[in-house]
Amino acid sequence: MANDDREKSERSVSRRAFLKGGAIATGALSAALIPAVGAEAQLPDAVELDPRHSTVALKVNGVAYRKEIPNRTTLLQFLREDLKLTGTKMGCDRMQCGACTVIVNGRNVYSCTTLAVEAAGGEVLTIEGLAKDDVLHPIQQAFVEHSGYQCGFCTSGQIMSTKVFLDRMPNPTEDQARLALSGNLCRCAAYKKILESVMAASRLTRA
Amino acid sequence: MMDNFSYSRPATLKEAANQLGKEHGKIAVIAGGTDLLGEMKDNLAAPERLVSIRHIADLQGVRASASGLRIGAATLLADIVENPMVQERTPLLAMAAGKVGTPQIRNMGTIGGNLCQRPRCWYYRNNFPCYKHGGNTCFSAAGENDFHAIFLGGPSYIVHPSDTAPALVALGATARISSGSRERTVPMDKFFVTPREDVRRENILLPNEVLTAIEVPTAPAGSKAVYVKEMVRETWDFALCSVAAMVTVKDGIVADARIVLGGVAPIPYRVAKAEAALMGKPLNEASAAAAGLAAVDGARPLAKNGYKVPLTQAVVKRALLSLA
Known part of the structure; x- marks a missing residue:
């Protein structure tokens, strides 16, 4: 079983590597088709080649990124696949589970149903941006100390919703907390x- | 994964409208995207170009107007829930907007999108070739119709999923619509379209038009209002039945009543008979019960949604009693 898994992952890695090679080759081919006008800097960029791509600039966890992507790229795909920030999870991909919750401009949103081009110009905070060096954020610390998870798949989403909630309401009641996290499901039902x-x-955050 | 598309983010409404006029049917307006992107992922919609209107300043925010409030169509639901002017002048709208989806959805979705969202019918969402998709049948009529219409059904039996729509109809709001070159205003109760009028769409917007703002008159002095939403669970669902009720009691008797239902008809459904049952009476157990009974007069349930009749009756009564 373990061998099977490893084989699968090796295969998928090599497939991904193959696709990457393909993308680069396509780019080279398109570039080759453009009449050379001298310096490389004068070549039109990909935005002009394909109107279905955009160059997106946004800040994630305080770091500015700029990248050309297909317009259909969701913020979730952008974070996980382009920036390799895989702490944000894809659950349902339909805005139903909350595993993909991140904070954009101070609000918790479903990154699966936010286009990266729509978030462009914004400031994104993900689970990777909470800990300072090796010190967990107090919310992370609380989830660890109180086992606020079982399998952990929904946890980063739960924590990001908690962050927005406590920033706005530092001293909440349990009922307010229940409502604030109602958009984050836990299939293990670790709700308590x-x-x-x-x-x-x-x-902890008030302390 | 969605098909790819071209994308523009015009700075003004005029610019946006110009882009919409060019290729009918191939272009979609995106604001919050919570409905549209789901449709695109499920292949219910495949626009070649998205025109983003969420960043247009004119479509943003709540402003005081002569008669009440002007709410830009791209204003986030969360901003409406928390807006002090909305809470003070039209609390019914704040309550209804607060019942939409989840905190995340209210942080993403706009009031305009909430009013213009497509139906949640599972046949429609699973791409059955029904009327809504250009076919010639409604699969719910003889199929799984647990969550479908008990009023105004046929030929399609969808229900309108919006929470803010019943509240805005009850408040007597007006929709402002623009095609860039032409503006029109439409009372909210004329904004929605029954399947009998046009089975393909749920509102009167033409392909080159954008809902730009909602004008909401301040609730009458002395009125009380409530939005009650019944769901399969306690939160995070569409309404099985919802009631937006606004009642003004003067000298101990009901002088004005607006009762509008959500989740039971293809449009927000104002029940004049229930309102009439209250007028001139004190607001109490007996008049609330009579209004509940009157509210379901003429209901035509399908095979599996008969429960919506007593549910609606009870929810209307309960909503009214909470105002007594």
């Missing part, structure tokens, strides 16, 4: 522990 973690986090 998640709620405990949120309330503990509110005490």
Whole structure:
């Protein structure tokens, strides 16, 4: 079983590498088709080659990124596949589960249903941006101490929603916390522990 | 994954409208994107170009107007819920907007999008070739119709999924619509379209038109209002049945009543008979019960949604009693 898994992952890595090679080759081919006008800098960029691509500039966890992407790229895909920030998870990809929750301009949103081009110019905060060096954010600390998870797949989304909630409401009631996290589902149903973690986090962040 | 598309982010409404006029049917307006992107992922829509209107300043924000409030169509639902002017002058709208989806959805979705969203019918969403997709049948009529219409059904039996729509109809709001060159205003109760009028769409917007703002008159002095939403679970769902009720009691008797239902008809459904049952009476257990009964007069449930009749009756009564 373990061998099978490893084989699969090796195969998919090599397939990805192959696709990457392909993309580069296509780019080279398109470039070759453009009449050479001298310096490389004068070549039209890909935005002009394909109107279905855009160059997106946004800040993620304080770092500015700029990249040309297909317009259909969701913020979730951009984070995970382009920036390799895989702490944000894809669950349903339909705005139903909340695993993909990130913070854009201070609001928690579903990154699966936010276009990266629509978020362009914005400031994104993901789970990777919470800890300072080796020190966990108080919300992360609370989730660890109170086991606010079982499998952990929904956890980064739960924590990002908690962050926005506690920033706005540092001293909430349990009912307010329940509502604030109602857009984040947990298939393990660790809700009791998640709620405990949120309330503990509110005490820690106030401390 | 969605098909790819070209994308523009015009700075003004005029610029946006010019782009919409060019290729009918191939262009979609995107604001919050919560409905459209789901449709694109499920192959219900495949626009070749998206015109983003969420960043247009004119479509943003809540402003005081002579008669009440002017709310830009691209204003986020979360901003409406929290806006002090909305809470003070039209609390019914704040309540209804607060019942939409989840915190994330309210942080993404706009009021215009909430009013213009497509139906949630599972046949429609699963791409059955129904009326809404240009076919010639409604699969829910003889199929799985647990969540479908008990009023104004046929030939399609969708229900209107919006929470803000019943509230805005009850408040007597007006929709402002623009095609760039032509502006028109339409009372909210004329904005929505029954399947009998046009089975393909749910509102009167033409392909080159954009809903730009909602004008909401301040709720009458002395009025009380409530939005009650019944769901399969306690939160994060579309309404099985919802009630937007606004009642003015003067000298102990009901002088004005607006009762509009969501989730039970293809449009927000104002129940004049229920309003009439209240007028001139004190607001109490007996009049609320009579209004509940009157609200479901003429209901025509399908095979599997009969429960919506007593549910609606009870929710209307409960909503009214909460105002007594």
